Amino acid sequence: MLAGFGAAQAQAHMGLVGGRPARIAERAAALTASLSAMDAAGANGAFVTILTTDAASREAVVRTHAGEERAVLNAGSMDYLGLSQHPAVVAAVTDAVSEHGSCLTNSRALCGSGGVHRELEAELAGYFGKEAALLMPAGWLACAAPLKGLAKPCDVIFIDAHAHDSLAAGAKLSGARVVRFRTGDAAHLESLLKTHRAGAADALIVTEYVFSVDGRVMDVASFRRLADEHGCLLVVDVAHGLGTVSTLLDDVRAADLVVGTFSKTLVSQGGFVVASRPLINYLSAYGFVFTASLATPSAAAALAALRVLRDEPWRVAALERNVAAARARLRARGCRVAERGGPLLHVVAGDGGDGTAMAAWRAVFEGGLYVHPVLFPMAARGSGGLRVTLGAGMDAAALDTLVDVVAAAAVAVATPGQAPEGGAATLTAAH
Ligand SMILES: Cc1ncc(COP(=O)(O)O)c(C=O)c1O
Incomplete structure (x- = not known):
């Protein structure tokens, strides 16, 4: 049956x-x-x-x-550090609602950003050692939007064959050529790069950091080496790695774009992209305008949880x-x-x-x-x-x-x- x-x-x-x-x-x-x-x-x-x-x-x-x-x-929750009931997180949500209400409605391009959104972006960028960050109202969007927004039909995307649905969908929506490599297999990726990189204007290599199927930690350094050798941008999804693996920051510093969600360790909803200022500007224009801002209490919860994570290793x-x-x-x-x-x-x-x-x-x-x-x-x-x-x-x-x-x-x-x-x-x- x-x-x-x-x-x-x-x-x-x-x-x-x-x-x-x-x-x-x-x-x-x-x-x-x-x-x-x-x-x-x-x-x-x-x-x-x-x-x-x-x-x-x-x-x-x-x-x-x-x-x-x-x-x-x-043993099914993804509140890996148990922060969803942490007093600082609960207080941040309560204060955010009483001070700012539930949300700002619609797109930030039209309806503006809250102070808490700006603070969260600044602290995320600082946490990952990047110039800028952009919030998204779902982790799924934070993974899909950069691929859809940055890559164009003249580009090629090399993506882990079992990457999360959000990454796969973003790659497909971009219109770029999509080439799939075996999970975590740098040798396979290298052979595909040799065959398919030439002729494309630009290329992205896309991987998860902690693989969402079985928790394996990817060797980001080998992907970085290949990205440099073949002129690619490296995108790493840290959904399950943020706040769970102590080598995360050292390992993903090498990525050009780090994407992630607030729905796991940061005990909220929504997601983020961190990258250089020009890439975030480009992404703000292509891939971000047509969706609502992250709800204010969600941003406040993620910010409070990020501070606990940072201060209590x-x-x-x-x-x-x-x-x-x-x-x-x-x-x-x-x-x-x-x-x-x-x-x-x-x-x-x-x-x-x-x-x-x-x-x-x-x-x-x-x-x-x-x-x-x-x-x-x-x-x-x-x-x-x-x-x-x-x-x-x-x-x-x-x-x-x-x-x-x-x-x-x-x-x-x-x-x-x-x-x-x-x-x-x-x-x-x-x-
Ligand atoms: C690897 C990975 N990326 C992205 C997401 C999307 O995040 P969210 O569920 O917060 O939209 C998930 C969530 O399951 C995930 O596991």
Whole structure:
């Protein structure tokens, strides 16, 4: 039943029903039917409602799509440093609303910028050691807009084949030629540069810093060397790297443009681009005018969180300790998880099939842990599993629970009939 969900999802993604192109309403109906089946199996881990949560400890109460409520350890939040309830962040949001109201409405080009927007831009530019910054009302836009706005049809964009949807969409919208290299593979990129760089007016190399699929940290220095050798601008998306990996600033200083989101460590909404002043000016004119300004409280939250991040580096060190321990301990328990990386772990469940991933998700939920199920097309075929996020404030007991429950589920689903600890036997065997 759950494997069937994976197939239905993949077909809906391609516009198919039963292997044939179908009208949108039919695709939606087919997907809805498979979602209902998944709800009935209690295995729909997507779109949960978080009823209460403690940002630091990650203790939470959630309600699933099917209406079950449960106290869990939230290993699905991307509030990596636990700042969303930090007193400075909460006070900044409250003050911003009472002093400036909810928003400035519409585009900054037409309706102006708030002081908090200017301050946040200045502090972001300073944090990354760049001349200027530009805020965007969504992280997705902050990644898409520079590619769409800077690159033109006379250019070529070399992009990680599994880069986030926002980067891929921006590249496509630019009209530039798009060439995809294997994730993190500088040798592959080099061979593509030799073939495709010549003839284009300009070129961009686009990568994530902490890869959003499995948390691997990219070797930005090798991309910089290739960018210099082949006359390219280097764009690095730090969505999952900002405030999570202590080498970030040293590594991404080499990028021409750094893009990122406020929706993770900076516990807000919106995103940013930092770069040289001329590039930010060019981008302000092409890619920024036709969207509203970031809401004032969102800018205030991101600014307060950035200051905490900058002034309290021990938080990142605590997170890195938890990440290293979780990766090592999961590997020691037989889990397929990368040895090193950021706070976002992709644990392949059993044989990596979509049905197996959903069964593992259910087993983990039964064990008192909330994580994300990751299926095709979010993961490659055969690599389905669990996305587990770590927090700086998770204590030793939380880490023990996380390792025990995830390892039991991810390994046991590989062996039909073998029950993971936490009482999920019926689900692993039956679905
Ligand atoms: C690598 C990466 N880039 C960009 C984004 C977009 O950010 P947002 O969700 O804040 O719009 C995300 C968010 O999931 C991401 O993971």
